[in-house]
Amino acid sequence: MSVTVRIPTPLRPFTGGAAEVALAGETVGAVLATLTEQYPALRPHLYDADGRLRNFVNAFVNEEDVRHLDGTHTRLASGDAVTLVPSIAGGTVETAQERPAVELSHEEIHRYSRHLIMPEVGMDGQRKLKGSKVLLVGAGGLGSPLGLYLAAAGVGTIGIVDYDVVDSTNLQRQLLHGTKDVGRSKLASARDRLTDVNPHVEIETHEVLLTSENALDLLSRYDIVVDGTDNFPTRYLVNDACVLLGKPNVYGSIFRFEGQVSVFYAREGPCYRCLFREPPPPGLVPSCAEGGVLGVLPGIIGSLQALETIKLIIGRGDTLVGRLLLFDALPMRWRELKLRKDPDCPICGTRPTVTQLIDYEAFCGMPAHEDRAARAGTDHVPSVGAAELKAELDRGAAITLVDVREPHEWEIVNLGAYHARLIPIGQLAERMSELDTAGEIVLHCRSGVRSAKALLRLQEAGFRKLRNLEGGILAWAEQVDPEMPRY
Numbered sequence: 001m002s003v004t005v006r007i008p009t010p011l012r013p014f015t016g017g018a019a020e021v022a023l024a025g026e027t028v029g030a031v032l033a034t035l036t037e038q039y040p041a042l043r044p045h046l047y048d049a050d051g052r053l054r055n056f057v058n059a060f061v062n063e064e065d066v067r068h069l070d071g072t073h074t075r076l077a078s079g080d081a082v083t084l085v086p087s088i089a090g091g092t093v094e095t096a097q098e099r100p101a102v103e104l105s106h107e108e109i110h111r112y113s114r115h116l117i118m119p120e121v122g123m124d125g126q127r128k129l130k131g132s133k134v135l136l137v138g139a140g141g142l143g144s145p146l147g148l149y150l151a152a153a154g155v156g157t158i159g160i161v162d163y164d165v166v167d168s169t170n171l172q173r174q175l176l177h178g179t180k181d182v183g184r185s186k187l188a189s190a191r192d193r194l195t196d197v198n199p200h201v202e203i204e205t206h207e208v209l210l211t212s213e214n215a216l217d218l219l220s221r222y223d224i225v226v227d228g229t230d231n232f233p234t235r236y237l238v239n240d241a242c243v244l245l246g247k248p249n250v251y252g253s254i255f256r257f258e259g260q261v262s263v264f265y266a267r268e269g270p271c272y273r274c275l276f277r278e279p280p281p282p283g284l285v286p287s288c289a290e291g292g293v294l295g296v297l298p299g300i301i302g303s304l305q306a307l308e309t310i311k312l313i314i315g316r317g318d319t320l321v322g323r324l325l326l327f328d329a330l331p332m333r334w335r336e337l338k339l340r341k342d343p344d345c346p347i348c349g350t351r352p353t354v355t356q357l358i359d360y361e362a363f364c365g366m367p368a369h370e371d372r373a374a375r376a377g378t379d380h381v382p383s384v385g386a387a388e389l390k391a392e393l394d395r396g397a398a399i400t401l402v403d404v405r406e407p408h409e410w411e412i413v414n415l416g417a418y419h420a421r422l423i424p425i426g427q428l429a430e431r432m433s434e435l436d437t438a439g440e441i442v443l444h445c446r447s448g449v450r451s452a453k454a455l456l457r458l459q460e461a462g463f464r465k466l467r468n469l470e471g472g473i474l475a476w477a478e479q480v481d482p483e484m485p486r487y
Contacts, residue, residue, distance in 0.1 A: 001026065003076050005035055006083040009258045009328070010291070013406075013426040014042040019331075028059055028066065028074045031082055041429055045086070055277035056087045060337045083335065085260075085324070087232070087253075087276040102131045102156065108200055112154050125314035126154060130200075132313045133157040135219060137210060137238055138228035139186040140164070141298030142252050142305065144176040146226055149306035151194040151201045155313070158194065159204040159222055162186045169487070173295040209368065210234055212357035215241040224312055226250040226305055232279040233360035233368035239264060239272035240357055243347045248312055248321075252305045254293050257329040259301035262320045262339065263308050266348035269322040274342040282366040290449060297329060381452045383470040386479040389442060393418055399440045403473075404428065404454045409446065413473060413485050420444075425454050437463050444469035444476075446487070 005021045015021060021038070025031035032053070036043040048054055059066065060083040066074040076082070104112070104126060115121040115129075134155050136143050139162040150158055166174075166181045166189055174186075181189040187205040194203050206218060219225055219241050227238050227249055235253075242249040248265040251272060264271045304325070311317045326335040347354040361367050384392075392399060401420035403410060410422050423431050425445075435441060441463065443451040452468050459466060469475065477484035 001076070001078040003031055003078070004081045005031060006081060008084055008086060009256045010086060011042060011045055011084065013424075014045060015039045019328075026075060028061060028076065028082060031076065032059070041426060046084075054280070056280045058085045058275060059083070060085060063335065063337045065338055065340050083326075083337065085275075085326070085337065087280060102127050104130065105200075108154065111198075111200070115153070120316045121314060125316070128313050128315070129154045129310070130156040132224070133159065133222045134224045134226060134309055134313075135159040135161065135222035136226050136228055137161050137234065138230065139174075139176060139190045140170065140228065140230065141173045141254065141293065142228035142302040143190070144174045145299045145302030146228060146306050146309075147176055147190055147194050148197060149303060150309060151198045151203075153306075153310055154198065155201060155309075157202045157204060157222075159206060159218075160187055160190055161206045161208065161210050161218065162190075163207055163209050173293065173298050175299070210237060212237065212360065215357060216245065219247060220245055222247070224248050224250060224309055226309055227252065228302070228305075231366070231368050232364045233366065235272065236279065236363060237357065237360045237368075240347050240354060242266075243271050244355075244357070250305045250308050250312070252301045254297050254301050256292055257294050257297065259297055259327045259329075261301055261304045261308070261325040261327070262323060263312070265319075265321050266341075270339045270341040271345065271348045273347050274345045275324065275339055277342075277346070279364040279366075282364070290446065294329060300327065300329070381455050382467045383448075384442060384467045385470050386475040389469060390476075390480045397440070399442055400435065402435070402441055402443045402451075402454075403445070404443055404451050405445050405473075409487075412487050413477070415444070415473065415476065425450050428454055428457060432458070432461055435463070437461075438465070440465045440467075442467045442469055444472050446472045447474055448472040 002022050002024055005023055007015050007019055007021060012019060021035060023031050023034045025034055032046060036046060046054060046057055061074055061076065062080055104123070109116065112126050115126050116123060132155055134150055136146050136158065139147065139160050143160065147158060147160065164186050166177045166184050166186055168182050170177060171179065176193050177186065177189045185207060187207050191203045191205055194201065208214060210218070215237055225238060225242050225247050227235060229235050229238065239249055242264070243266045246267055248263055249272065251262045251264055253260045308320055311319050322339050324337045324339055326337065341348070343350050346352060401415055401418055403414060403420050403422045404425040406424050407422065414420060423434070443454050443466065445451040448468055448471050451472065455466050455468050474486055477486050
């Protein structure tokens, strides 16, 4: 009996790039056991040290969530498909209806005429849009199409939370911003762009780091919260705050060529914690800065989030409450998975244990701020600065440089002139024998995060003379060779 196991992009480096694997097995557990036997590097990503399936990995059988039925003991039939869904770092909005009715000016009637002639929207729906208040958490890749389409649609008040500045690496996907905005506050850039799109919309900016101290106050001012975050602490914070406040949470996430979309609304269906009870360990799931993202992908996923937001406001159509939409751009494939409310969910279950906002950085074991998150896990490993390493190499020190990035990153820029050797982190376990356990080894990657993880793995294998290049090849380009390209 053969079943198909569908492998998401973040896990494909551990299956040799395979997107689907045909395996034999009578239950979900048996199939996953066979999978991890065939691909041992995949096991720590699916199972914890006690052999239990991790809470941040979900298995669906033919688009059906089986965790609350019989879990990994669920029996399979020939031709079934098991889809692995790891976490990647409905209804009409009542609060909008309770406000006094707003009217449309002649100019607005003309502007929104293509909405008004649709019976599903009409004057009533457009008034609801104008009277609604939506908060965007993030003004980046997902926040860009969200802001543009919600402003164009006539959402009366759009709030944006962000504390970052525009960087040139943002411009490949964050269409709210342009070259002239590099170095500016993302909120200032977003306000200018959205006001130009629609001067009838009020833009409220909140240049703060969203925390447990300010989230309830901030989110309570809005009808709908749209999650455009790029880290797990903020994602869990947004979810919990929305559950406690009774707000819909329009969710989207992206990685490389894949995206996920849903609406988490605890009043009518599951919340984010029902799907992912806990976050993955720090460093297990790469960020977009480490793994990359196709520039057009946030446009697709963010547009779907905007669509779900508009449907919630006007009270039309079937929203994604209780459904998870998966998109894979490479094969151009959509999948829809059914989600169930978890009665044991710690925030929205029948006996909740989370009754107030907590320390989400501690809960996730990682910082929410991107700069600090990039350094997380690198503070306690032996390290060397770029300038110091260059001086040692110039003195003829016998040092083996090991680059743990991917081959396509090596092609962008590398330290081949210093005889660096490429061993991608996903191949490290099987290629350790190529390295001298008694020799001096300096590991590096793009920013120092992956190489710090690789160092810890080599330490566990008995290597002792190890150091991590602090700041990675980006630091080398900044401190040693400014002519090197940066990415």
